Amino acid sequence: MANTLQSRKRVRQIESRTAVNKARRSRIRTFIRKVEEAIASGDKDAASAALRAAQPELMRGVTRGVFHRNTAARKISRLSARIKAMG
Template sequence: MANTPQAKKRIRRNQRRAEINGARVGRIRTFVKKVEAALAAGDKSTAATALQQAQPELARGVAKGVLHRNTASRKFARLTKAVSALA
């Protein structure tokens, strides 16, 4: 258990940051799922639009530190490849 005032403050701060970061990751997942749903439906125009909306969300996640740069890059590359593969 935290004994010092600094340690108690860190616990409070970490809880607040965990909520914020969890919301950020959830928002990113929502945008990625929109792309995946459009891909599953076979709708290229909707998938392309959803991909354009997901890309800045992934970049924002990297900037805020909730996603690793390579993870976001990999996700975007795979989604882009899948969207372009739709005929």
């Protein structure tokens, strides 16, 4: 357990930051899930619209430190490839 004042404060800061990051990650996953559901339904227009909405959210997660930039780029690339393959 944390003993010094500084380490106790760090524990409190980490807890609050973890909650914020968890909410951000959940929000981004929701956007990604909407894209995948649109792809599964076969609606290319809805899927591309959902991807356009998801891209800035993913990149915002990168700037906030929730995701690594290569992870976000990989997810966007794979989703766009799946939409493109829908024909």
